[in-house]
Amino acid sequence: MASRIERLQGRLGKLYLDAFLVTDPTNVYYLTGFHLLAGDGFLLVTADRAIIVSDARYSLALQEFDSDEVVAAVSQDYYDDLNRICQTMKVSVLGYESTISYYLYDVLDEIMQADLVPFTNLIEKMRLVKESTELAKLRQAADLHTAGFNYLLNEIHPGVSEEHLANLLDFWMKEHGATAASFPTIIASGANAAKPHATASKKLIEDGDIVTVDFGYFVAGYTADMTRTVAVGSVDPELRDVYQIVNTARQAVIDQVKVGQRGNRLDAAGRRLIEEAGYGDEFNHGMGHGIGLAVHELPASYGPGTPDVKLHNNEVITVEPGIYIPELGGVRIEDDVVVTHGGPQVLTLAPTELLIVGD
Structure with missing residues (x-):
């Protein structure tokens, strides 16, 4: 070769x-x-x-x-x-x-x-197309992200700040094999979760908050990129419904991941569900992007206007639909997925059902 x-x-x-x-x-x-x-x-x-x-x-x-x-x-x-x-x-x-x-x-x-x-x-x-050794490193990175998220679940509770949670996660990831973050970790709670690219702030977590955790770390030179959203205590009924819509859209997109699929069609599989639920205006970014040695690789983004994006065997992409409601909060769920002739392979295996934490 x-x-x-x-x-x-x-x-x-x-x-x-x-x-x-x-x-x-x-x-x-x-x-x-x-x-x-x-x-x-x-x-x-x-x-x-x-x-x-x-x-x-x-x-x-x-x-x-x-x-x-x-x-x-x-x-x-x-x-x-x-x-x-x-x-x-x-x-x-x-x-x-x-x-x-x-x-x-x-x-x-x-x-x-x-x-x-x-x-x-x-x-x-x-x-863009990963070799078998690269896929193994991306799996290793994704496994560490799943473990890191499971660790952080026990640390999310009322009274702790977004910054403190980001620092805890950073320390844990590096202590367990990560070398550096591939982008600033997002811990966004309450109304901050309505900002897709919020940075971790000094805001304290409160009962009733929705908390979005979006992070990526290099492991063996390659980075995963995972997002999960959890609820602290009682959650607003609308956000509970929004969570289910986003999670259903995420799975609908993953189900359409296949060799030869076009970016706009892949995006439509999830975006259509969000629009039909009445939240089309609250989903204001692409459906995902490529990852590997960098957190944004080709395709740089795929969404409604990307018929030129065509998926290849052993390409790795993210799937990350979201709904963001100003003053209330937002939900994003992101997985890393390998495109194969045999169908999609999800690398990020952390739970995707709505988790209630901080009791």
Whole structure:
């Protein structure tokens, strides 16, 4: 089986490129397995070579880096050296990631003698379909998220703050194998739960609150992304009904996850139920997105206007319908799902029925 670098090398000729420059650290890691912070160097891939260039801070790490297909060089001026390497290797057309900063483009445009050609999502499209080793790591991450949520259930009660719950969860996740959060944890209670991207605040949990917990952590380099909503004590009857609507919509979408499915049709399976229940205006975001080495991978989002999104075997997506009612609260339930020829495989196995906590 061709390596990731070999797959990229095999495409260069078809793209009319002599080489491709990779500066995004996640893409460098995906292709090589080497951790390089943003701005600390680059990976250059030609038809028959792959070269990592960084500075003296990485000297020891590069010496210890064991690779049969990547060579490393230490530089005091990355992009002057890039130009020299390209001249030596007779690179006349150099592709680069369109996500680079304008400052870096200005540097390259000034220094490089090779023609520069931007590409959007060239490596990200490679990352979309997961290998078996990647799926195993995503399952590991999802299992830890399920365990972390089950731990947090015992800590949610009236009088505790959203921030305190987020801190408890952060400590527990890192103590049990997570390396870092992939986005700021959302703990949103009461009226705050009506804000899809609320941040954990100093608000104290109260009896009768609905509490949304949305979190993602890296495990073995890959992140899960899970949301659950629970009730504290007595719950408003409307929110209880809303919970059932959202949960039914979540399952309806999962039931339609299959190879070849289009994003807009997948979204419609759940959104239609929410609209028929009278809450169409209260569902104000896409149905989900891809995950992997980053919490938002391709597809960046799928919703009503995404007929161009087509699901592939071994792609991993989130399914996260929600209803948000100002001044009252909101409900979101999110699962991570593997697309397979045999049907959907749900990775996040925490309970999805409405749980009452804090008694």
